[in-house]
Amino acid sequence: MNIPNTAGTSLLEAIEPRLRFMAETLREVARRPSALVGGMMITVILLVSLAFPLIYPVDPLEQELMARLTPPAWQDGGSADHLLGTDNLGRDVLSRLLYGSRVSLLVGFAAVLVAAIAGIFLGLFSGYYGGKLDSLIMRVADIFMAYPFMLLTISVIAVLGSSIFNLILVLGLSDWVTYARTIRGSVLSLKEKEFVEASRAIGTSHRVIIFRHILPNVISPLLVLGTLRVANIIIWESGLSFLGMGVPPPMPTWGRMLAEGRLYITDAWWLVTLPGLAIMLTILSINLLGDGLRDALDPRLRNI
Amino acid sequence: MNIMLQFLFKRLWHTVFVIIGISMISFFFIHLSGDPVMLMLPGDASTQEIDTLREQLGFNQPLHRQYLRFAGQALRGKFGNSLYYKVPAMELILERLPASLELAMAAMLIALLVAVPIGIVSAVRRGSFVDMGSMLGALFGLSMPHFWLGIMMILLFSVKLGWLPTSGRGTLAHLVMPSVALGMSLMAMFARLTRSVMLEVLSLDYIRTARSKGLKEPVVIYKHALKNALIPLVTVAGMQFGFLLGGTVIIETVFAWPGVGRLVVQAIFNRDYPLVQATVLVLSVIFVAINFLTDMLYMYLDPQINYFEDK
Numbered sequence: 223m224n225i226p227n228t229a230g231t232s233l234l235e236a237i238e239p240r241l242r243f244m245a246e247t248l249r250e251v252a253r254r255p256s257a258l259v260g261g262m263m264i265t266v267i268l269l270v271s272l273a274f275p276l277i278y279p280v281d282p283l284e285q286e287l288m289a290r291l292t293p294p295a296w297q298d299g300g301s302a303d304h305l306l307g308t309d310n311l312g313r314d315v316l317s318r319l320l321y322g323s324r325v326s327l328l329v330g331f332a333a334v335l336v337a338a339i340a341g342i343f344l345g346l347f348s349g350y351y352g353g354k355l356d357s358l359i360m361r362v363a364d365i366f367m368a369y370p371f372m373l374l375t376i377s378v379i380a381v382l383g384s385s386i387f388n389l390i391l392v393l394g395l396s397d398w399v400t401y402a403r404t405i406r407g408s409v410l411s412l413k414e415k416e417f418v419e420a421s422r423a424i425g426t427s428h429r430v431i432i433f434r435h436i437l438p439n440v441i442s443p444l445l446v447l448g449t450l451r452v453a454n455i456i457i458w459e460s461g462l463s464f465l466g467m468g469v470p471p472p473m474p475t476w477g478r479m480l481a482e483g484r485l486y487i488t489d490a491w492w493l494v495t496l497p498g499l500a501i502m503l504t505i506l507s508i509n510l511l512g513d514g515l516r517d518a519l520d521p522r523l524r525n526i
Numbered sequence: 527m528n529i530m531l532q533f534l535f536k537r538l539w540h541t542v543f544v545i546i547g548i549s550m551i552s553f554f555f556i557h558l559s560g561d562p563v564m565l566m567l568p569g570d571a572s573t574q575e576i577d578t579l580r581e582q583l584g585f586n587q588p589l590h591r592q593y594l595r596f597a598g599q600a601l602r603g604k605f606g607n608s609l610y611y612k613v614p615a616m617e618l619i620l621e622r623l624p625a626s627l628e629l630a631m632a633a634m635l636i637a638l639l640v641a642v643p644i645g646i647v648s649a650v651r652r653g654s655f656v657d658m659g660s661m662l663g664a665l666f667g668l669s670m671p672h673f674w675l676g677i678m679m680i681l682l683f684s685v686k687l688g689w690l691p692t693s694g695r696g697t698l699a700h701l702v703m704p705s706v707a708l709g710m711s712l713m714a715m716f717a718r719l720t721r722s723v724m725l726e727v728l729s730l731d732y733i734r735t736a737r738s739k740g741l742k743e744p745v746v747i748y749k750h751a752l753k754n755a756l757i758p759l760v761t762v763a764g765m766q767f768g769f770l771l772g773g774t775v776i777i778e779t780v781f782a783w784p785g786v787g788r789l790v791v792q793a794i795f796n797r798d799y800p801l802v803q804a805t806v807l808v809l810s811v812i813f814v815a816i817n818f819l820t821d822m823l824y825m826y827l828d829p830q831i832n833y834f835e836d837k
Binding site: 361362364365368369371372373374376377380453457460461464465466480484487488491494495497498501502505506509510513 | 665680681794
C-alpha cells in the first residue's frame with residue numbers, strides 16, 4: 223500500500239487509491255467465514271440491544287413477588303409471560319438480559335475508544351520522536367503493564383465510586399499500553415520508509431507526516447487489536463460487576479445478575495446460566511470477527 | 527558473557543524502576559481520592575480523633591516526605607497495620623499468599639499439560655477434524671468469563687452430581703474446579719499459540735533437512751521442532767503467570783478460596799487501605815520478578831536474541 227503525495231493533485235485523485243484499498247480490504251475480510259459469522263452475530267446483538275424495547279417492552283425492574291423464581295417458559299412451571307423465567311424478586315430475566323447488554327456493549331466499545339485514542343497519541347509520538355520522550359512513555363507503559371490490572375481497576379473504582387462514566391474511563395485508561403506499544407512498533411519501521419523521508423525532504427511538517435502519512439498505515443493492526451480488546455473489556459466489566467463494583471443498581475448488568483443468581487444456584491439454574499451465556503455469545507462473536515479481521519488485514523499478527 | 531552481564535544489570539535496573547513506579551502510583555493514588563484519614567475513620571469521628579490519626583500516620587507532613595517514609599518502611603516489609611484486622615498487613619498477606627500461589631500454579635500446570643499436546647497435534651494434523659475441533663474449543667475457552675465457568679462447574683459437579691466441594695481449600699478435590707476455571711482461557715491461548723508456533727517451526731529449513739536425512743517423523747516433531755517452539759511458549763507462560771495472580775481476585779470470591787485475591791476484595795470493601803496498598807505492591811513485585819526470571823530463562827534458551835534490541 224502506498225500513500226500518495228497529495229501535493230499538486232486533486233482531492234479525488236488523492237483519495238482514490240485509499241478508497242480502492244478499503245474496498246479490497248473489505249472483500250478480503252468478507253472472504254473469511256469467521257469474520258463474516260462473527261460480524262453478523264455482533265451486528266444482530268447490537269441491533270437487538272438497540273431496538274429491543276420495540277419488540278419486548280417489559281420493565282426489567284418490575285417485581286412480581288407472586289411469580290418469584292419462575293423457570294423459563296419451556297420448563298414445567300414456566301409461563302409464557304416470562305420467556306426466560308424470573309429472578310428472586312420476580313423480575314423478568316429476558317428483559318434484564320436485554321438491558322444488561324446495553325451496559326456491557328457501551329462500556330466495552332467506549333473503553334476501547336478511550337484506550338485506543340490515548341494509545342494512538344502516545345504510541346505515535348513515542349515512536350516518531352524517539353529519544354527521551356520515547357523512553358519516558360515506554361517506562362510508564364512498563365509500570366502499567368506490571369500493575370495488577372484487576373487490582374488497579376478495583377481500587378480506583380472503590381475510591382471514585384462506580385458509575386458508567388468512571389468504568390469507561392478507568393478500564394480505558396488502564397488499557398492504553400497495548401495500543402501504544404503496537405503503534406510504536408509500526409511507527410519505528412515506517413519512519414525509515416522512503417515515503418516518509420520524501421515528505422520530510424519536501425518540507426512537510428512533523429504533524430502532517432504523523433497524522434496523514436503514518437497513522438493511516440498503522441490503522442489495520444489497530445483495528446484488529448481494538449476488536450479483540452472489546453471482548454476483554456466486556457469480560458472485565460462483567461467481572462467488576464460480579465464483584466459488586468460495576469454499574470450500580472437498579473440498572474441490570476450481566477455480572478451482577480450472575481452474582482445475585484449465585485445465591486439461588488440450587489433452585490434456579492437459569493439465573494446463573496443465562497447471563498453467562500449472553501456474555502459468552504457476545505465475546506465469541508467479537509473474537510470471531512477479530513480473528514477474521516486479523517487473518518485478512520495483517521498476516522504478521524497471526525501468531526499472537 | 528560480558529554482554530549478558532550488561533543485559534542482566536540493565537534488566538535489573540529496569541525492574542527496580544518499575545517497582546518504584548508502582549509504589550508511587552499506589553501511594554499517590556490514595557491521596558488523589560482526598561484525605562485517606564477520612565476514608566479510614568467512621569463518618570461520625572470527631573475533629574480531635576481525625577487530627578490524632580493524621581498525626582499518628584504522618585499525614586500532616588508534605589507528600590514527598592510521606593512517600594519516602596512509606597517507601598522506607600515498605601523496603602523493610604512494613605506496611606502498617608490492617609485497619610480491619612488490626613494486625614500487620616504483611617502478616618496477613620504472607621498468610622494468604624501460599625493459597626493463591628497454589629491456585630495459580632495449578633491453573634498454569636493444567637493449562638500447559640492440556641494445551642501443549644493439543645497444539646502440537648493440531649499443528650501436525652493441520653486442517654483435520656482434530657485441529658478444527660480443538661481450535662473451535664479454544665475459541666470458546668477464550669470467550670468464557672472464568673468466573674462464569676466456575677459457577678457452571680459448581681452447578682454441574684457440586685449441585686447436580688455432588689462430586690466436588692463448592693468452596694474452601696484443603697484437599698485436591700477442592701483445587702480442581704477453581705484451578706480449571708482459572709486456567710481455561712490460558713489453556714485456550716496456549717493451545718492456539720503452540721499450534722501457530724509449531725506450524726511456523728515445521729516450515730523452516732532445518733526441519734526439511736531433518737526430514738530429508740530420513741529421521742522418523744516423531745523425532746522431527748518432538749526433538750527438533752518442539753524444542754524451538756517451546757521458547758515463545760515459555761515467555762508467554764511467564765508473563766501470564768502474573769495475570770493469573772490477578773485473576774484469582776474473582777475466582778477466589780466464587781470458590782471462597784482463602785487467598786490474597788479474596789483478602790484484597792474484602793479489604794477494598796472495608797476501605798482497609800494499608801492492606802490494599804500492601805497487597806498491590808506485593809503482587810506487583812511478584813509479577814515483575816517473574817517477568818525478570820522469564821527474561822533470564824529466555825536468554826538461556828535462545829542464545830541468538832539481541833539483548834539490546836529495543837522491544
